[in-house]
Amino acid sequence: MIQSIAWRNIWRSPLRSGIIIAAISVGMAAGMFSATFTKGWMNQRLEAGIETEASHIRIQAPLFDENYDLKEYIPDTESLITSLSSIDHVNGVSPHLVIQSMIASAETGTGVKIVGIDATAEKSVTNLYSKLGEGKYLEGIKRNPIVIGRNLAKKLKVKLRSKVVITVQDADGNITGGAFRVSGIFDITNGMYEEGNVFVRKEDLARLVNMKSSTTHEILVHLDDTELIDEMAIQLKSQYPELKVQSWKESMPELGYINEIGNLYTYIFVIIILLALGFGIVNTMMMVILERIKEIGMLMAVGMSKLRVFSMLMLETVMLTLTGGVLGILIGLWATYLTMENGIDLSMYSEGLENFGYSPMVYPVLEMESIIVIILLVIATGIIASIYPARKALKYNPADAIRTD
Amino acid sequence: MNIIEIKELHKIYDESEVKVHAVNNISLNFEKGEFAAIVGPSGSGKTTLLNMLGGLDKPTDGNILIDNTNLHKLRSSELIRFRMMNIGFVFQAYNLIPVLTAKENVEFIMHLQNKNKKEREERTMSLLKAVGLEGRENSRPSKLSGGQQQRVAVARALASKPKFVLADEPTANLDSKSTEQLLSIMEELNKQEHITFIFSTHDQRVVNKARRVITIEDGKVISDIRKDVESDSK
Numbered sequence: 001m002i003q004s005i006a007w008r009n010i011w012r013s014p015l016r017s018g019i020i021i022a023a024i025s026v027g028m029a030a031g032m033f034s035a036t037f038t039k040g041w042m043n044q045r046l047e048a049g050i051e052t053e054a055s056h057i058r059i060q061a062p063l064f065d066e067n068y069d070l071k072e073y074i075p076d077t078e079s080l081i082t083s084l085s086s087i088d089h090v091n092g093v094s095p096h097l098v099i100q101s102m103i104a105s106a107e108t109g110t111g112v113k114i115v116g117i118d119a120t121a122e123k124s125v126t127n128l129y130s131k132l133g134e135g136k137y138l139e140g141i142k143r144n145p146i147v148i149g150r151n152l153a154k155k156l157k158v159k160l161r162s163k164v165v166i167t168v169q170d171a172d173g174n175i176t177g178g179a180f181r182v183s184g185i186f187d188i189t190n191g192m193y194e195e196g197n198v199f200v201r202k203e204d205l206a207r208l209v210n211m212k213s214s215t216t217h218e219i220l221v222h223l224d225d226t227e228l229i230d231e232m233a234i235q236l237k238s239q240y241p242e243l244k245v246q247s248w249k250e251s252m253p254e255l256g257y258i259n260e261i262g263n264l265y266t267y268i269f270v271i272i273i274l275l276a277l278g279f280g281i282v283n284t285m286m287m288v289i290l291e292r293i294k295e296i297g298m299l300m301a302v303g304m305s306k307l308r309v310f311s312m313l314m315l316e317t318v319m320l321t322l323t324g325g326v327l328g329i330l331i332g333l334w335a336t337y338l339t340m341e342n343g344i345d346l347s348m349y350s351e352g353l354e355n356f357g358y359s360p361m362v363y364p365v366l367e368m369e370s371i372i373v374i375i376l377l378v379i380a381t382g383i384i385a386s387i388y389p390a391r392k393a394l395k396y397n398p399a400d401a402i403r404t405d
Numbered sequence: 406m407n408i409i410e411i412k413e414l415h416k417i418y419d420e421s422e423v424k425v426h427a428v429n430n431i432s433l434n435f436e437k438g439e440f441a442a443i444v445g446p447s448g449s450g451k452t453t454l455l456n457m458l459g460g461l462d463k464p465t466d467g468n469i470l471i472d473n474t475n476l477h478k479l480r481s482s483e484l485i486r487f488r489m490m491n492i493g494f495v496f497q498a499y500n501l502i503p504v505l506t507a508k509e510n511v512e513f514i515m516h517l518q519n520k521n522k523k524e525r526e527e528r529t530m531s532l533l534k535a536v537g538l539e540g541r542e543n544s545r546p547s548k549l550s551g552g553q554q555q556r557v558a559v560a561r562a563l564a565s566k567p568k569f570v571l572a573d574e575p576t577a578n579l580d581s582k583s584t585e586q587l588l589s590i591m592e593e594l595n596k597q598e599h600i601t602f603i604f605s606t607h608d609q610r611v612v613n614k615a616r617r618v619i620t621i622e623d624g625k626v627i628s629d630i631r632k633d634v635e636s637d638s639k
């Protein structure tokens with residue numbers, strides 16, 4: 001009965017309630033859409049980061065990534081690869097020879113991480129091969145092909161088939177160099193990755209630094225189900241305690257935070273909107289209570305306890321807020337639905353974004369969690385906003401409330 | 406047997422500069438089944454007395470015993486519960502919850518008392534019938550006349566089966582025909598349910614219906630007359 005009184009009370013002044021409900025729904029529509037938009041954006045970044053750059057699990061010699069020492073390679077790579085490949089759900093294994101080096105064109109030079117790969121194996125762990133804007137993936141050039149990123153190509157002012165020179169320290173500590181020709185240029189949304197990573201054939205690189213072509217510093221492992229990554233990483237860790245096994249979350253921790261940062265951003269945004277709306281709600285409820293002093297006095301006179309009066313007013317506030325909140329969430333979901341398929345093109349505003357790996361096309365993504373969190377925040381706002389007005393109502397003693405003219 | 410004993414009751418309002426001795430040493434007893442009017446000029450202290458009797462206001466001095474419970478010794482939460490269980494109220498206006506229908510308004514206190522649905526419905530329908538509002542049970546107060554609203558209020562006051570009903574100028578806003586109707590309904594219910602009615606009024610026609618008339622002036626009882634000559638019934 002109290003619920004039904006509270007609900008009907010909202011509609012006693014439809015205009016006043018309508019205005020505050022409209023304000024809440026606009027705010028929450030913005031909040032909801034911002035949630036799905038951010039989610040979509042972050043997911044794209046995450047997926048690009050994992051599928052194009054990090055793959056699922058990385059295995060290294062334990063000290064390798066501390067100083068990129070050439071000699072910190074994984075012993076007995078071949079049998080390791082064989083046994084990794086035979087594990088259930090593993091659908092790709094690719095060994096890398098990794099060296100920090102200098103790359104120079106006729107114009108200029110810069111430092112890069114040079115990764116020696118086997119093109120076929122690499123295609124099973126990353127999709128970089130599908131991101132080539134020009135040329136081919138270590139094909140079409142007979143001697144020393146190299147694949148570089150678009151940004152690096154711009155920086156070095158080189159084109160397809162241009163010559164670049166790689167300078168490295170070989171296994172014996174001598175400085176050595178070799179000429180490579182650009183066979184392909186990849187375009188991904190992460191400009192820093194484009195600038196800092198180049199790919200050559202593993203045997204070409206091994207020859208350059210005087211090592212066996214089977215030498216491997218790290219192995220990337222790809223699974224057929226992303227849900228299993230953490231579990232598999234744990235399993236491999238215990239299976240190969242002498243090696244450093246890391247899931248993508250550990251090998252690229254900045255990717256792991258993306259989701260949390262995205263959520264945090266959304267919730268802070270929603271909380272700020274609700275805070276502003278909260279003042280409007282308090283104001284509305286103060287007006288409501290002033291108008292109903294006599295009625296509230298009568299309710300207390302005939303036997304409604306303070307607690308019940310308080311909860312009735314709180315319920316009314318929460319219902320009012322929630323009506324606006326749910327309406328807003330629906331509008332936000334509708335906006336998400338409209339843009340989910342075709343995406344939103346931010347390229348007009350997003351000069352710098354691509355350098356950090358964010359695509360200018362955003363496809364909003366809906367997650368149940370954000371709906372639930374927003375609803376809980378809306379309810380909390382209703383509860384908090386009702387406390388002050390409802391307490392005010394309890395200050396009157398029923399005789400005075402009835403007498404007031 | 407007395408169900409209400411008022412002993413040396415005082416109420417002094419001293420919030421403003423002038424002290425008002427609104428109730429000045431009133432002692433009164435009421436028995437079960439009385440139909441009593443409190444009359445007196447405006448400002449004589451009728452509302453103040455009824456509010457203290459209903460536990461809505463605290464006396465400055467003196468005691469009110471209801472079936473041997475000292476009303477103002479109760480803690481405020483106990484007092485609210487005591488009111489809900491024992492006292493029916495009819496005010497001059499603002500009696501009803503505007504968003505509830507006549508039927509829901511009558512049921513309201515029984516809801517607070519956690520009475521079951523069957524009991525609520527039966528009692529509500531029989532009371533609405535008794536106050537002549539059969540067929541209007543689903544109307545909201547705004548769709549009822551002033552007289553009909555007061556009749557709903559009387560039904561609501563009786564719904565919880567209180568020990569007595571307090572009505573502060575229940576007919577002040579009514580025309581003479583509605584006043585007449587409301588009074589006969591109250592009289593009828595008083596006889597049928599044997600419930601004590603205590604009401605204040607300015608209206609001589611209402612006074613004439615009462616079987617006991619207490620006149621107060623300046624917060625003091627100046628006369629208390631029982632008209633026990635009820636030759637028609639019994």
Ligand SMILES: Nc1ncnc2c1ncn2[C@@H]1O[C@H](COP(=O)(O)OP(=O)(O)OP(=O)(O)O)[C@@H](O)[C@H]1O
Pocket residue numbers: 418419420425427445446447448449450451452453454
């Ligand atoms: N809250 C209050 N504060 C101060 N004085 C008050 C208060 N309520 C009532 N009074 C005073 O107490 C006296 C008695 O008032 P009360 O309302 O009880 O009279 P009443 O007999 O009910 O009058 P009416 O017939 O006009 O309703 C009046 O002088 C009134 O001004």
Ligand SMILES: [Mg+2]
Pocket residue numbers: 451452453573
């Ligand atoms: Mg009065």
